[in-house]
Amino acid sequence: MTRDHRPASDFRQARQPARRPPLTRDQVRGFWFLSPLFGFIGLFILIPVLGTIADSLFRDIVYLPVRFVFLENFRALWADPSFWSAVRFSALFVLVSVPLEVLLGLGIALVLNEPFALRGWVRACILIPWAIPAAVAGRIFQLVYNFSYGAANYLLDLLSISREPLNWLGSDLSAFIAVVVADAWQTTPFAAIILLAGLAAIPEDLYGQAKVDQAGMVARFRHITLPLLKPVLIVTLLFRTIQALRIFDIIFVLTGGGPGGATESLSMLAYRHFAAGDFGYGSAASVVLFLMAVVAAIAYVRVGRFQET
Amino acid sequence: MVYGCNAGQEKKAVVFAVGGAPGEVMVWEEVARAFTDESGIPMRILRQPTDTAQRRQGLLVALGSAQRDPDVFLMDIAWLGLFAAGGWLAPLGDVALEPFFIETVRQADIVDGQLIALPFSLDVGIVYYRTDLLTEPVPRTWQALAAAAARAQTRIQPHTPGFYGFVWQGAQYEGLVVNFLDFAGSQGGFLVAGDRILVDSPHNVAALAMMVDFIHTQAISPPNTYTEMKEEEVRRHYQGGDALFARNWPYAYPLHAAEGSPVRGKTGVMPLPAPENGSPAATLGGWHVGVSAFSDARAEAIQFALYLTSRPVQKLLALKLGLPPGRRELYTDEDILEKYPHYELLAEILRSARSRPILPNYTLISEIMQRRLSGALARDYSPAQALAMAQQEIDRMMARTRRDPPGSRPR
Numbered sequence A: 001m002t003r004d005h006r007p008a009s010d011f012r013q014a015r016q017p018a019r020r021p022p023l024t025r026d027q028v029r030g031f032w033f034l035s036p037l038f039g040f041i042g043l044f045i046l047i048p049v050l051g052t053i054a055d056s057l058f059r060d061i062v063y064l065p066v067r068f069v070f071l072e073n074f075r076a077l078w079a080d081p082s083f084w085s086a087v088r089f090s091a092l093f094v095l096v097s098v099p100l101e102v103l104l105g106l107g108i109a110l111v112l113n114e115p116f117a118l119r120g121w122v123r124a125c126i127l128i129p130w131a132i133p134a135a136v137a138g139r140i141f142q143l144v145y146n147f148s149y150g151a152a153n154y155l156l157d158l159l160s161i162s163r164e165p166l167n168w169l170g171s172d173l174s175a176f177i178a179v180v181v182a183d184a185w186q187t188t189p190f191a192a193i194i195l196l197a198g199l200a201a202i203p204e205d206l207y208g209q210a211k212v213d214q215a216g217m218v219a220r221f222r223h224i225t226l227p228l229l230k231p232v233l234i235v236t237l238l239f240r241t242i243q244a245l246r247i248f249d250i251i252f253v254l255t256g257g258g259p260g261g262a263t264e265s266l267s268m269l270a271y272r273h274f275a276a277g278d279f280g281y282g283s284a285a286s287v288v289l290f291l292m293a294v295v296a297a298i299a300y301v302r303v304g305r306f307q308e309t
Numbered sequence B: 001m002v003y004g005c006n007a008g009q010e011k012k013a014v015v016f017a018v019g020g021a022p023g024e025v026m027v028w029e030e031v032a033r034a035f036t037d038e039s040g041i042p043m044r045i046l047r048q049p050t051d052t053a054q055r056r057q058g059l060l061v062a063l064g065s066a067q068r069d070p071d072v073f074l075m076d077i078a079w080l081g082l083f084a085a086g087g088w089l090a091p092l093g094d095v096a097l098e099p100f101f102i103e104t105v106r107q108a109d110i111v112d113g114q115l116i117a118l119p120f121s122l123d124v125g126i127v128y129y130r131t132d133l134l135t136e137p138v139p140r141t142w143q144a145l146a147a148a149a150a151r152a153q154t155r156i157q158p159h160t161p162g163f164y165g166f167v168w169q170g171a172q173y174e175g176l177v178v179n180f181l182d183f184a185g186s187q188g189g190f191l192v193a194g195d196r197i198l199v200d201s202p203h204n205v206a207a208l209a210m211m212v213d214f215i216h217t218q219a220i221s222p223p224n225t226y227t228e229m230k231e232e233e234v235r236r237h238y239q240g241g242d243a244l245f246a247r248n249w250p251y252a253y254p255l256h257a258a259e260g261s262p263v264r265g266k267t268g269v270m271p272l273p274a275p276e277n278g279s280p281a282a283t284l285g286g287w288h289v290g291v292s293a294f295s296d297a298r299a300e301a302i303q304f305a306l307y308l309t310s311r312p313v314q315k316l317l318a319l320k321l322g323l324p325p326g327r328r329e330l331y332t333d334e335d336i337l338e339k340y341p342h343y344e345l346l347a348e349i350l351r352s353a354r355s356r357p358i359l360p361n362y363t364l365i366s367e368i369m370q371r372r373l374s375g376a377l378a379r380d381y382s383p384a385q386a387l388a389m390a391q392q393e394i395d396r397m398m399a400r401t402r403r404d405p406p407g408s409r410p411r
Helices: A008-014 A025-055 A072-078 A081-113 A119-126 A134-145 A151-158 A172-200 A204-212 A217-245 A249-254 A266-275 A279-304 B022-039 B052-064 B077-085 B102-109 B142-156 B174-184 B202-217 B231-239 B252-256 B298-308 B311-321 B328-332 B334-339 B343-351 B362-377 B383-400
Strands: B014-019 B043-048 B072-076 B118-124 B126-130 B164-167 B191-193 B196-198 B243-248 B267-270 B284-291
Touching: A025 A279, A072 A279, A072 B383, A081 A119, A081 A172, A081 A217, A081 A266, A081 A279, A081 B383, A119 A172, A134 A151, A134 A172, A134 A249, A172 A217, A172 A249, A204 A217, A217 A279, A249 A266, A266 A279, A266 B052, A266 B362, B014 B022, B014 B052, B014 B298, B022 B043, B022 B298, B022 B311, B043 B052, B052 B072, B052 B077, B072 B077, B072 B298, B077 B102, B077 B284, B077 B362, B102 B118, B102 B284, B118 B298, B118 B311, B118 B343, B126 B252, B126 B343, B142 B164, B142 B243, B164 B231, B174 B202, B174 B362, B196 B383, B202 B362, B202 B383, B231 B243, B231 B252, B284 B298, B298 B311, B311 B328, B311 B334, B328 B334, B328 B343, B334 B343, B362 B383
Parallel strands: B014 B043, B014 B072, B164 B243
Antiparallel strands: B072 B284, B118 B284, B126 B243, B126 B267, B191 B196
């Protein structure tokens, strides 16, 4: 049950027998148990992904005959300022919102990992924003930022910060911040709950031993919590990065991509073209989004060195 | 969907795709039942969402994949170019067009000499104003409207902080494009020149500059005009008593006049003002009925389309749903004028109303415009820059989505 601390290379050597032994009955049976999952992934993930990649190479516009154009859609994307603005928004959004949410989530997880009265209740309550559909969260924040009767302007007035109401969604920067805040409100609980599971898996006696060695709180966090939490931390970052890359609902409801397309994400750009019957172009945008997610995933797996499992 | 081999003598059900609020769908069901009673043709209603863009998408998927259902449906005027270019609409044959607004039918419903749709209901922008607050004569130009709005605002805003002179639809959506066209008047707007759509004309730059000016310089329109104002936001703002003028569609009329409405009995309607050295041109909206080219009950579906646009049904639906009818003759009908006195004015505006370009890729053109107009209203760049960028992007998009030369029809 104890963790094996041999370097990863030992495992690799141990896993290279001269000949692969024949599959046991259990392994064959295991394969059958897994087959519905493979079927599911193939049907609902692999086929649509391959279909989208294939479609991105065609001029697939609903009122025109379909024609193979190879990379023409990507060339058109390259020349489209709204594509670059969407890439920039998606990238900035990931860079700002993911670290913010994971840091906040880590803080919440550390607190919730300590024993205190009503801890179970607080843990459950923290999850509420995550349980709310993103479209509803977008609508809630629309009411928060509303110019005439929103809570944000009410607070400004109440705290005597500004008598004049602010048009929160009216400039590129403030609309960006508004989207980040709404998203952080909604998805920080997700980060918190996964990190909390990771914290709970760290054996308590490690901390006991460290205390015997007179390690302070900061030292315990740096030398025990952080290294042992790293795999879970990487998984959380990976999940949040991919979710943040494809952000759609909150923006669609809250800003509609405005003002002037400043908060339009790549997935929203793809959606707009799909909805207009411009399928090949929308597919090309989706492929770019897919590639960005793949790059992020590879980077995280590299950093996390998952080959040891 | 029900597939079956019932005895051949049973008539094919006509599937009618229509969306709207729950109350509207109930009215549609009544109409369908009445049609079945009259003709013996069974009907089925395929319920669509209320949202216009989602309704388009649902039909686009069914027609793009040549499904046999729905057989008959309503289309926003802005989609007609797409549906026609897809070859999705069956010709309706010889229909007497005299009772309709001929100019509308000519602009929107006749493609390559074929009648492919009929106006079911028409829509056009009008300006609502407070008869108790407007001290000067009804303004005929945007400049006069702005001056009246500013005077009223200076007088009223000090004791009613949310009061603004003029509210209109400026959020980033199709309504922004329509408002822009309304501001631009007859000399501005989309200019179709051969293969090109010209948008960066001086008239258009002036119109956009005026919109920016209304929000930011003269401040007669609220700061959230370009972030929040759609039809319903404008209606609520005006109906709450917080505006002198409001640009909106006719649907708001009965709501403004409803019992308990703060502006009841204090609201007048006027046509859109004219730009400087120009004449007004209202942008046409509304719904048209069409029959699918893939329908397996085409004759029956056409019969239903004609039924929907017949005089008695149009009158009934106008009275029940408050939708301005497609038939011109109803705008002089006594019962209708008694309920909606503003229809007299509407008929006058509709005669010269202008359709948005009937092009298959209109949605893509509009989305580029929405984005750049919104950017100008947010003052990310100047009106001239906004329209220059839009022009460049539209040109590129048009080249990509153009029809192949051999089979192309000049439009």
